[in-house]
Amino acid sequence: MLDAFGKCRPRPDQQLAIETGLYPYFRPITERLENGEVVIGGHAVLMAGSNDYLDLSQDPRLKAAAADAIGRHGAGNSGSRLLNGSLRLHEDLEAELADFLGKEAALVVSTGYQANLALAALFTPDDVVYTDQLIHASLVDATRLGRARVVRYRHNDMAHLERLLEEDGTGQGRLILSEGMFSAEGDLCDVPGAVRLSRAHGARLILDSAHDAGLLGAGGTGAAEHFGQQGAVDLQTLTFSKCFGTLGGAIAGPGHVIDYLRHHGRPAVFSASLPAGCLAAARAALHIIRTEPERRLRVLAAAAKLRADLTALGLPTAPGITPAIALQVGDTLMCLRLCKELLAEGIYTNAMVPPAVPGGKALVRLSLTAAHTDANLARIVDACAAAGRRLGLIPARPGHTVAASVLTP
Structure with a gap:
């Protein structure tokens, strides 16, 4: 047996x-x-192996903000955002992130991995998801959790992606899924190419900015801004465990999409919410990212x-x-x-x-x-x-x- x-x-x-x-x-x-x-x-x-790119995890301002928030709200929230786990700190950080990224709205979740998993709610049988061959495991798992057909294109090969889009005559919804900065080798997505193809073929573009949000672009919003394409990205995910020096994650995009994920993104809906200490630290980090x-x-x-x-x-x-x-x-x-x-x-x-x-x-x-x-x-x-x-x-x-x-x- x-x-x-x-x-x-x-x-x-x-x-x-x-x-x-x-x-x-x-x-x-x-x-x-x-x-x-x-x-x-x-x-x-x-x-020389840490993703704390901006050296914020040990910053006294983040520690002080986290300690103060823990003193006021405790070490955990003991519930999901949907029920008893929402704090005003969540809403404040979401508003600030949306403004920072130039999006209508944002949803804060407990980890960056969870932010990507929540995307599965967008991947239905009516959709096709075109993914870079080297996307992060959390994005791979999101496509597995979703029910869309998945088509993989060679890493950063926009010509290959274009052929796949042209050969696929389906009338289904289309989404292109990539990382802004790939975590293994540190190379960047060809964002201009992905934007061009998304517009030409009626596809939505989703970028995981786990490693590049806070690091790249004139304002620090990530790889898309680095290429002058921040406004052309439909949906952006990020984590607080790299440049933000703490724990947590977020999804930012159109208001109606964020509201849909708030109610249908099961990994977020059915998980305990991000504790106050991490929320306060992330807000402090965001202020530093924007001003330093x-x-x-x-x-x-x-x-x-x-x-x-x-x-x-x-x-x-x-x-x-x-x-x-x-x-x-x-x-x-x-x-x-x-x-x-x-x-x-x-x-x-x-x-x-x-x-x-x-x-x-x-x-x-x-x-x-x-x-x-x-x-x-x-x-x-x-x-x-x-x-x-x-x-x-x-x-x-x-x-x-x-x-x-x-x-x-």
Whole structure:
């Protein structure tokens, strides 16, 4: 008889990583230090794997706002928004987010994952959803939870998407679903191309701005604004766990669509609401995002410098402009080895292996924040050079020029 729990045993590659000491996940952080370091396994290492791009999670203003809200409203709301879990803080944040993003309305939910899952209510049997091949797991799950037909197009390939739209003669509703900034390699959606095709084929465009809201664009609203297309996006989701430095998520768009999701988005309707502390922290973060653009300018400058330095070393670095920098290793075992070697050099990074990325596309992701200094960047470069040489990823004596500082005098 087949054991229903048999599937729960570690995969051979996972078991091998555990047995060889290469398993890089679920490492507990015991302390956060003020110089950008964290303590893992009793050792202080430089954090270069956090999505706290604007360095707001430790900002005293967010902590104070959260503490004050907890003092007034408690640690949790013990109910859904629909019933007893709505606070005035929810409504205030929703109004501010809608104004920030230039949308009619917004709905605040408990996580960014939940914000994307709630989109499933829009995916009915009368619809077709065209999705980028590399959308986040939360968006994939939303399409599975919905009942629409799903058509996948090659990553950022607008010509392929156009062919699919032209070949599909259905009279059903059409939606194009993508990320604004893709989480693995940090590359951006071809928003102008997606906007052009959505308009030409009567499709609605939905962007997940989890990683780019707060980071990109003149006003910080995300990848669409970066391309001058913010007003052309029909629906935008975001999370508070990256640039906003706390927990939570939101959906913003036309008022009638948001009201529909408020009543029919089951993952949001049937979940406990976001606690006051997170709401207050998110509002404080939004104020900082709108009034301190130098934070995103700083982290983008740091990313440009580090990407140039790593490329000069000869490491296989994915091109881009964002603070998520991918070292494209390819082989899963080599990726895990590089991650371990970097940790031994005192740098904490993220190993991205299948199924999080396609087979043969394993990578080590470095994530920068506004707190990283020139000295931090030099430390990362030195660690990558040492680890890369040990593993044969770069020549033993590479001739390279480190980019001049763009961060500090």
